[in-house]
Amino acid sequence: MAAAGPNLQTRRPSAGVDDSQPDVMMTRPLPRRLLALALAAALAAPAWAQSVDPFTVTDIRIDGLQRISAGTVFTYLPVERGDRIDSARAAEAIRALYRTGFFDDVRLDRQGDILVVTVTERPAINKLTVTGNKDIKTEDLMKGLGEAGLREGDTYDRLALDRIRQELTRQYNNRGKYNVEITPTVARLDRNRVDLTITIKEGKAAKIRHINLVGTEKLDEEQILDAWESRPSNWLSWYRRDDQYSREKLSGDLERLNAFYLDRGYVDFSVDSTQVAISPERQDVYITAGITEGDQYKVAKVELAGDTVLPREQVERLVLVKPDQIFSRRLIELSSDSITATLGNIGYAFAQVNPIPDVDRGNKTVDLTLEVVPGPRVSVRRIQVKGNTRTSDEVIRREMRQFEGAWFSQAAVDRSKIRLQQLGFFEQVDVETQPVPGTPDQVDVVFNVKETTSxxxxxxxxxxxxxxxxxxxxxxxxxxxxxxxxxxxxxxxxxxxxxxxxxxxxxxxxxxxxxxxxxxxxxxxxxxxxxxxxxxxxxxxxxxxxxxxxxxxxxxxxxxxxxxxxxxxxxxxxxxxxxxxxxxxxxxxxxxxxxxxxxxxxxxxxxxxxxxxxxxxxxxxxxxxxxxxxxxxxxxxxxxxxxxxxxxxxxxxxxxxxxxxxxxxVTRNICFTPPTWVDHDNNASTPPVYTPGPAPSEPCLTTSPDFERTVTAxxxxxxxxxxxxxxxxxxxxxxxxxxxxxxxxxxxxxxxxxxxxxxxxxxxxxxxxxxxxxxxxxxxxxxxxxxxxxxxxxxxxxxxxxxxxxxxxxxxxxxxxxxxxxxxxxxxxxxxxxxxxxxxxxx
Missing domain, CATH: 2.40.160.50 (membrane protein fhac: a member of the omp85/tpsb transporter family)
Structure with missing residues (x-):
């Protein structure tokens, strides 16, 4: 047996499975690892050139495999028998094997003309457990872990775990929980396996203590904040959770702020700055927004443009915006929705209304043009039902008010959804309208149902x-x-x-x-x-x-x-x-x-x-x-x-x-024997003994009123x-x-x-x-x-x-x-x- 030759190429071994130190996660593949591999290969190339001459590979041997087959390694290895290998080819081979993500360490050695590939496999995830999560559902977390490459049976990748930790931290921060602690624990098992446990301590969400709007002069700040989802702590916050800060919630509130002013005619309104300050203990949040209100505008003129399909007078009655009114984006949106819904009910499923404002800042007025784009009139090719594992298709289809082959009607689709919900068979009913590829005048309507216990x-x-x-x-x-x-x-x-x-x-x-x-x-x-x-x-x-x-x-x-x-x-x-x-x-x-x-x-x-x-x-x-x-x-x-x-x-x-x-x-006179009451002990506190008379009988054999009573039904x-x-x-x-x-x-x-x-x-x-x-x-x-x-x-x-x-x-x-x-x-x-x-x- 030939003695082991000099080491051809060495990749620095990883630090092993050590998750005690938090690291920064990224949702994108890290280029740092590839750079490190290239650097390692570049540094090793001179050593190869000085110690061993290039040679022709007569055979290849793989050492260190436990779960991965040799055939898998040969699939990724860019060197075959008969190839001539030098330092550049060796570096390329190492990079190729590292890119698979299967190995912690890869080393190339030479024994005569035999190329020896020695690998250290990464462990497989035997069991993955997440504990302590409340705000984010476990099934959602497991789905995200799987998409990031962490699922039971997969190869354990510490870099993927680091990315997950940072992403979870970001998600909890967006929910206002800045003291969240995410601790992964890796337990090694036999046969190169690990059990991975992710322990989450969510902590308490930071509470909003104060919201300050700088620049409110014409409208009442309290009235503005009433429409916000974010509010300072109040006596109903335990239920509404409106005092918990989150970035998404604040973004929605700033949009509500913009809509609030636009609905009241302030066309030039703008949010100039937003500042969120958090206390040193990360428990209190203070929000400040600087705004410019601008002037209030009125509507000078309203016109319809485009193809209205229906008589123009009929469509004009759907427009809620009138001249000399205060400009209101909400009324414009309601008018647009009303027109598109009306056209949608007669087959124009993709109708659009584009509001085109012409602002006259000198006169503080807006000329408004509503451009109607009906699009093609479409019919329903198919109605599909998905998710009904128990309920027969006929039971669902007989509730439909939208029919196949008929013109599309949004009202009929909405009514069909409500009728399905009223059956009591389904926990959830969702509707999708899908265009038919290559046929612009047809759509498929898909009803997705989630059945419940009936x-x-x-x-x-x-x-x-x-x-x-x-x-x-x-x-x-x-x-x-x-x-x-x-x-x-x-x-x-x-x-x-x-x-x-x-x-x-x-x-x-x-x-x-x-x-x-x-x-x-x-x-x-x-x-x-x-x-x-x-x-x-x-x-x-x-x-x-x-x-x-x-x-x-x-x-x-x-x-x-x-x-x-x-x-x-x-x-x-x-x-x-x-x-x-x-x-x-x-x-x-x-x-x-x-x-x-x-x-x-x-x-x-x-x-x-x-x-x-x-x-x-x-x-x-x-x-x-x-x-x-x-x-x-x-x-x-x-x-x-x-x-x-x-x-x-x-x-x-x-x-x-x-x-x-x-x-x-019905009235009757019936005869009866009166009941008797006998007081045996002459004690006023003890009720007398009651002895009932016999059942009523007819005819009455006496005329005494004491033995006769009148009853009525x-x-x-x-x-x-x-x-x-x-x-x-x-x-x-x-x-x-x-x-x-x-x-x-x-x-x-x-x-x-x-x-x-x-x-x-x-x-x-x-x-x-x-x-x-x-x-x-x-x-x-x-x-x-x-x-x-x-x-x-x-x-x-x-x-x-x-x-x-x-x-x-x-x-x-x-x-x-x-x-x-x-x-x-x-x-x-x-x-x-x-x-x-x-x-x-x-x-």
Missing amino acids: GSFVFGVGYSQLSGLTTQIQLSQSNFLGSGNRVAVQAQRNRFVQRYDFSYTNPYFTDNGLSLGYHLSYREFDNADFNTAQYSTTSRIGQVVLGLPITETDTVSLMVGADSNQIFVGETYSPAPIVDYVDALDQRTFHAWRAELGWQRSTIDNFLTPNRGTIQRVGLEMTLPGSTAEYFKLSYNFSKFWPLSRHLVLNTRVDLGYGDSYGDD SGLPFFENFYAGGVRSVRGFRDNTLGPRAAPRPGGTAQPMGGALKTVGSLEMYFPSLLRTPTARVSAFVDVGNVFTDVDAFDAGELRASAGVALVWRAPVGPISISYAFPIRKEDDDELERLQFTFGGAF
Whole structure:
């Protein structure tokens, strides 16, 4: 074996894996490394020339490989067998191998005419972990690390890690966190592997202590800063985080400052300087902006130019800017948007309006020309849907109001997006309009959807303060097998109800949108623990529901069904009005043919978490003539969402109900044996023992009034009464406890009876950005309401009110609602319950 010859070329070994010292990162490949390689090769070349003559390579041997194959090295090595190598070729070979990024060290040696390439491989990243990050999501960090060359399985590059550290520091500085610490830790493993951990200590964001505008003379500085996203620390900063400095946020505020003045006619306004000062401890920020306001200008003349497509008079009506008005960039933008939207609705998808101002600084006026460039009229070639892994394509396409082959309409595309959001199947819906290459008069419309959970299976979970622990098996699917049909099956049992339900709805039973649904239910219900009048029922219900959309936002519905309701009452525990009603009809089982006519309008923007829009519903339900009890119920529900800002959404809600009988009152005289009261111990503090008489009987065999009473059945049946109070009504009061009460017997406890008139209203302020998740919302509310025996009994002074906070979370196992309310208008005998919650929604 030939002895090792002299060293041909040596590259200085790297310092190894030492990340204790912070370094500066760059997002571009560093030229310094290549310069170092060239310098090393240049310095080594004279040594090669002096010690060894050039030679012809008869063979090449690679030493030091562990993970990388020799074939990979030969691919990058610019020297082959038979080549003549000298110092220049050796330097070129070293540079080529270093450029691969696979090696920490490369050395060329000669053994006879054999070229020996000795390499030290860089370690592979076995595991990559990021901890301590809150402001930047882990998935976003991992994506950025991968793009920079740091991912599990890749070769570890310390220079890439340095670049990442500097880039992360820059990003956190832009978010106002100047004390951020980013510490990488590298743990060596066997087989030339490393575990890489990046620990981030974000620290607290620097807070804005003062904003100073220098040069404000004509407009109020406080009014100007009201439009800014950046503000000095205030009592709402804990929620809005508006006192946290960031460079991007300040840039946006300076643009708002410019828009603020231009909207008020200050055409010559300019921001002359911006200075941001930070305290030595890097916790406080002071912002100063120097501005020049200039003079206020008016509009002298407004003209339309270009091809308006539509009659010029029609387009002129869309222009909000008029002569002699104060110049306003906002009105110009609104006029331009209105024109482009109108043209976009008739196929001109790429229409533009270019405002051309002609400023007369002498007269302080602006002549404005709006140049309309309609572009080509385009049709829709294809509508594509992406991201629907469960929902069938047909379910999505039937909601489309933009059609393939038709002229493009922005209004139709926007309406299609809203209809998809209202389905409740998708967490997010985005729309793209893509020009067709080579065809300027066609576009493709792409709907990108992100599906959300539209069904649930629950076994043995459910709890509320009212019903206690609920054991149930519930299978519900709003998008059954991706068909858009709704199916629900439930078996439920708790301390007062045993219930079995099945429902099925096909929202597109016909192609024109006629819906058809079925509902079957069996229920045994014991009101003894339900905070209502005590009686028991066994109900059997069968219903068919039809729905027909009459406009884009309006739907009418018709329900027909039959039900049987068996009532169990007792004179010892049921209130007297209930016993009298049942005795008057001499019925324990109420049969009914039932019908309900309803109308609903929905303009909300999102089914799951609406931020704007209105929901209204009017319903008339009645039993048909021939039913055991003939009555009707009217209901009206109204809910409107007002987006006050990106931080606040106001919901105003009204829930009204009224019911009465439409048949004749039923009156009977019944005979009974009076109950007896026996006081055994003659103790006034102990109530006497109550012994009820036997059940009523007919005919009456005596004419004594002591053994005869008159009972009447009138108005809305007691089992159809409205109730109020609780987490879905007036929070802070126990469920169903508001309104009239009645006692079963002398000395008994009065029980809530409900009423034929319900009046409930609410103001609720949602804070959508507080939790930063679309599945949960925090709100503050004021609830007002009560129920009354009938319309004549209504008294505004009897309304109850409460205020508090609430959390609603759409958890994977079902909706969870928690509220804490403080009654602000109550009576001494009201039953209060400040903390209320429900786990699992209504079936």
